[in-house]
Amino acid sequence: MAASPTTPGRGAEDADPTAFRADAIVVGAGLSGLVAAAELVDAGKRVLIVDQEPAASLGGQAHWSFGGIFLVDSPEQRRMGVKDSIELAREDWAGTAGFDREDEDAWGRRWADAYLDWAAGEKRAWLHEKGVRFFPVVGWAERGDGRARGHGNSVPRFHITWGTGPGVLAPFIARVQAGRAAGLVEFRHRHRVDGLVVDGGAVVGVHGALLADDAAERGESSNRDVIGNFELRAPAVVVASGGIGGNHEQVRKQWPARLGTPPAEMLSGVPAHVDGRMLPIAEEAGARLVNGDRMWHYVEGIDNWDPVWPMHGIRILPGPSSMWFDATGKRLPVPLFPGFDTLGTLEHLMTTGYGHSWFVLTQKIIEKEFALSGSEQNPDFTGKDLKLLAQRLRAGAPGPVEAFKQHGADFVVADTLEELFAGMRELTGDAPLDTDEIERELRARDRELDNEFSKDLQLAAIRSARTYRGDKLIRAATPHKILDPAAGPLIAVKLHILTRKSLGGIQTDLDSRALGADGAPVPGLYAVGEAAGFGGGGVHGYRALEGTFLGGCLFTGLRAGRAIARG
Numbered sequence: 001m002a003a004s005p006t007t008p009g010r011g012a013e014d015a016d017p018t019a020f021r022a023d024a025i026v027v028g029a030g031l032s033g034l035v036a037a038a039e040l041v042d043a044g045k046r047v048l049i050v051d052q053e054p055a056a057s058l059g060g061q062a063h064w065s066f067g068g069i070f071l072v073d074s075p076e077q078r079r080m081g082v083k084d085s086i087e088l089a090r091e092d093w094a095g096t097a098g099f100d101r102e103d104e105d106a107w108g109r110r111w112a113d114a115y116l117d118w119a120a121g122e123k124r125a126w127l128h129e130k131g132v133r134f135f136p137v138v139g140w141a142e143r144g145d146g147r148a149r150g151h152g153n154s155v156p157r158f159h160i161t162w163g164t165g166p167g168v169l170a171p172f173i174a175r176v177q178a179g180r181a182a183g184l185v186e187f188r189h190r191h192r193v194d195g196l197v198v199d200g201g202a203v204v205g206v207h208g209a210l211l212a213d214d215a216a217e218r219g220e221s222s223n224r225d226v227i228g229n230f231e232l233r234a235p236a237v238v239v240a241s242g243g244i245g246g247n248h249e250q251v252r253k254q255w256p257a258r259l260g261t262p263p264a265e266m267l268s269g270v271p272a273h274v275d276g277r278m279l280p281i282a283e284e285a286g287a288r289l290v291n292g293d294r295m296w297h298y299v300e301g302i303d304n305w306d307p308v309w310p311m312h313g314i315r316i317l318p319g320p321s322s323m324w325f326d327a328t329g330k331r332l333p334v335p336l337f338p339g340f341d342t343l344g345t346l347e348h349l350m351t352t353g354y355g356h357s358w359f360v361l362t363q364k365i366i367e368k369e370f371a372l373s374g375s376e377q378n379p380d381f382t383g384k385d386l387k388l389l390a391q392r393l394r395a396g397a398p399g400p401v402e403a404f405k406q407h408g409a410d411f412v413v414a415d416t417l418e419e420l421f422a423g424m425r426e427l428t429g430d431a432p433l434d435t436d437e438i439e440r441e442l443r444a445r446d447r448e449l450d451n452e453f454s455k456d457l458q459l460a461a462i463r464s465a466r467t468y469r470g471d472k473l474i475r476a477a478t479p480h481k482i483l484d485p486a487a488g489p490l491i492a493v494k495l496h497i498l499t500r501k502s503l504g505g506i507q508t509d510l511d512s513r514a515l516g517a518d519g520a521p522v523p524g525l526y527a528v529g530e531a532a533g534f535g536g537g538g539v540h541g542y543r544a545l546e547g548t549f550l551g552g553c554l555f556t557g558l559r560a561g562r563a564i565a566r567g
Contacts, residue, residue: 020046020048020186021046022046022047022048022186022232022233022234023040023045023046023047023234023235023236023564024036024037024040024045024046024047024048024234024235024236024237024238024564025047025048025049025050025205025206025232025233025234025236025237025238026047026048026049026050026238026240027050027051027193027206027237027238027239027240027241027278028050028051028060028239028240028241028242028278028529028531029049029051029053029057029058029059029060029187029189029240030059030060030061030062030240030241030242030529030553031059031060031061031062031168031169031172031529031550031553031554031557032240032528032529032530032531032552032553032554032556032557033049033060033238033240033528033529033557034049034059034169034172034173034176034557035172035528035553035554035557035558035561036238036240036512036526036528036557036558036560036561036564037049037172037176037179037185037561038171038172038175038176038179038557038561039557039558039560039561039562039565040561040564040565041175041176041178041179041182041184041185042175042561042565043561043562043565044184045184045564045565046183046184046185047176047179047184047185047186048185048186048188048232048234049176049185049186049187049188050188050191050193050206050232051187051188051189051190051191052189052190052191052192052193052211052222052273053189053190053216053222053273054189054190054213054214054215054216054222055187055189056216056217056218057216057218057219057222057271057273058173058187059165059166059169059173060242061242061270061271061274061530062165062168062169062550062553063165063166063169063218063219063375064165064219064270064271064374064375064376065164065165065168065373065374065375065549065550066160066164066165066317066373066374066375066378066381067160067161067163067164067165067166067167067168067375067381067550068139068141068158068159068160068161068546068547068550069123069127069134069158069159069160069161069168069547069550069551070119070157070158070159070545070546070547070548070551071119071120071123071124071157071159071547072084072085072086072089072116072119072120072157073085073086073120074124074134074138074159075124076134076136076138076159077138077155077156077157079136080136080137080138080156080468080469080470081468081469082138082155082156082468083155084155084157085120086116086117086120088154088155089116089119089120089157090113090116091149091154092151092152092153092154092545093112093116093545095144095147095149095150095151095152096142096144096151096152096540096541096542096543096544096545097112097540097541097542097543098151098541098542098543099112099541101290101291103290104290104291104504104507104537104538105291105538105541106536107507107508107509107510107515107535107536107537108291108533108535108536108537108538108539108540108541109536110510110536111508111510111534111535111536111539112535112536112539112540112541114510114535114555115535115539115548115551115552115555118555119551123551123554123555126558127554130171130172131170131171132161132162132163132167132168132171133161133162133163133167134159134160134161134162135159135160135161135162135381137160137470137473137474138156138157138158138159138470139156139158139159139160139470139475140153140155140156140157140158140339140465140468140470140471140475141153141157141158141317141339141545141546141547142339142340142341142342142543142544142545142546143339143340143341143461144335144340144341145335145340145341145344146334146335146457151341151543152340152341152545153545153546156468156470157545157546157547158546158547159547160381161381162381162384163381163382163384164374164375164378164381164382165374165375165382165550166375166382167382167384168550168554188230188232190210190211190212190213190214191208191209191210191211191230191232192208192209192210192211192224192277193206193207193208193241193277193278193281194207194208194209194281195207195208195281195284195285196237196281196282196284196285196525197231197233198285198286201286201523202522202523202524203237203285203286203522203523203524203525204233204234204235204237204524205231205232205233205234205237206231206232206237207229207230207231207232208229208230209226209228209229209230210226210227210228210229210230211223211224211225211226211227212225212226212227217308218308219271219308219309220271220308220309221271221272221273221309221310222273235524236524236525236526236564237524237525237526238512238526238527238528238560238564239278239282239287239506239514239525239526239527239528239531239532240527240528240529240531240557241276241277241278241279241531242270242274242276242529242530242531243270243274243276243501243502243505243530243531244274244275244276244279244295244502245268245269245270245274245297245499245500245501245502246268246270246271246272246273246274246275246309246499247272247274247275247276248266248268248311248499250275250276251266251295251297251499254292254293254295255293255295256293256294256295258347259343259346259347259350260347260350260351261350263350263355263497264355265355265496265497266297266301266311266355266496266497266498266499267301267302267303267304267311267312267313267496267497267498267499268309268310268311268312268313268498268499269297269298269301269313269314269315269373269498269499269500270309270499270500271308271309272309272310276502278531279505279506279531282506282514282525282527282531283506285522285525286514286516286517286522286525287506287507287514287515287516287522287525287527288506288507288514288515288516288517288537289504289505289506289507289537290504290505290507290533290537290538291503291504291505291533291537291538292502292504292505293504294502294503294504294533294538294540294541294542295501295502295503295504296342296343296500296501296502296503296540296543296544297342297346297497297498297499297500297501298315298342298497298498298500299342299345299346299349299357299495299497299498300315300316300317300318300338300359300495300498301313301314301315301316301495301496301497301498302314302315302316302404302408302410302411302493302494302495302496303408303409303410303496305403305404305407305408305409306407308376313496313498314372314373314374314377314404314498315372315373315374315498315500316359316370316371316372316373316493316495317339317370317371317372317373318338318339318359318369318370319338319339319365319368319369319370319465319471319475319476319477320337320338320339320340320369320458320461320462320465320476321338321361321365321369321458321462321476321477321479322338322359322360322361322365322369322493323359323360323361323441323442323445323458323482324336324337324338324345324357324358324359325357325358325360325438325441326348326349326352326354326357326358327349327352327353327354327355327356327357327358327428327431327433328352328354328431328432328433328434329358329433329434329435329436329437329438330352330434330437331438331441332345332348332357333348334457334458335457335461336348337458337461338359338369340461342543343542343543346497349497354431355496355497356429356431356494356495356496356497357494357495358424358438358492358493358494358495359491359492359493359495360420360438360442360482360490360491360492361482361490361491361492361493362480362482362484362487362488362489362490362491363397363487363488363489363491364477364478364480364487365477365487365491366397366401366405366491367395367396367397367477368474368475368476368477369475369476369477370397370398370401371398371401372400372401372404377400378400379399379400380392380398392474393474405491409427410427410493410494410495410496411491411492411493411494412424412427412491412492412493412494413489413490413491414489414490414492415485415488415489415490416490417439417442417483417490420490420491420492421435421438421439423492424492424494427494442482442483443483445458445459445482446481446482446483446484449479449480449481459479462476462477462479463479466478501530501544501549502530502533503533503534503538503540503541503542503544504533504537504538505527505530505531505532505533505534505537505538506527506531506532506533506537507532507533507536507537508526508527508528508532508535508536508537508556509521509536510536510559511526511559511560511562511563512526512527512528512532512535512556512557512559512560512563513525513526513563514526514527514532526560526563526564527556527560528553528556528557528559528560529552529553529556529557530549530552530553532556534548534549534552534553534556535552535555535556539552540552
């Protein structure tokens, strides 16, 4: 690929032979790119960080996350009475990933083994040394399909970072900013990479468009007004540009047949700039893209009443007690309970012909079991505010949840079933909602509570969850009848599909070097984070265990930074 000339004006500084001489260029200022840059700074290397967004969006998607980190056999787990092991984690990962592609999964399998070793070994100490701390109650996310060797976490492994996503980012931003002060790092915001510079078969730089300044706040859409061109060179280029979740057209294009027809309407769990532009650009330079049909979208999305980016959705992190119905009023089949099987539920919902579903619950359930994903929806964790955190143990729903209940377009609150159903019908659209069927299911489920035992497997799952100290304390409500007025008011929540993560991407070796179609590294090119399928072009296979997305960014960035530093 020929290098593009640099135009006069704002881009001319990038062609100046006296300008900053980098050992590496990192494309993307999100978590994985910052980790790679921090490792290079620690090794005394000089780094250029190039990003199309304004400086306000430093940290990328990770800033908005809940900060969940997957750890194996941690002190936090042991204090909660959880018995975990690397052997159990490997079995859970294998049952969840379902690797079945000999070629495309070859490096994903290797990354999975390496990541699990890291999650059970160096990972926690490495983060702890950087000042990262965890909430003492370990969450039990993605509980699986009900089989010991099937997908899902056998034990709680979701460690919530004290400080959420910003708390994960903080040490790496600090290290990179210190490198900037020391003359080792330069940021080039509003630099949109349109191509990689290839010379003699090696990637030696990037070229693209200079975008006009923009005062957009973090996460807001910024302009794409081109005011010039640029070219930057370095012996190593790291693609850290994320996935495709903000590009619904691309999500639908890559939507797998196994998940049915792509939904006509989706919410976005990531900002619009998560557009996947760098993936075909890397491919054009020789990198191999694999597992593009593997993706991770949530089914518990709600329309954000106070949005930051277009179609901004928030995910409900549910406990196990809400009754779940499809758009027509049929109860979801076993074991598609809240918090158990994300993609299994998505696949089932796509067979109904509608993209939405319903939770029906009580005030007692929402107070104990509803959490909202994201740093901005958890000000107590994000702000490390113990006084605010203590309010979660008091009567009433957490403040952000209560705000959605009062202002969210997807919430119906009523004292009687008749009123609840009337509100649901107003939101159902063209779906033929059978409220008689919902009522029959609610009454049948409530009758099962007349005894301490039950044939209803969701009630059995609730009781099982409450044997875990963490769930009993803050995540699973005491079993009660939905139609008991003392537990009310009744609540219905319309749930939407929420785009989130790409599970495939640029195939990489264990040094995060991008691999070509022949399986050999593309000289000078590296890929990390979501752009690399969180390692190897698909470390998760078909499904993820939760808490592994931030971890995949950390691990791939770490491996890339160390490899480039070694030379």
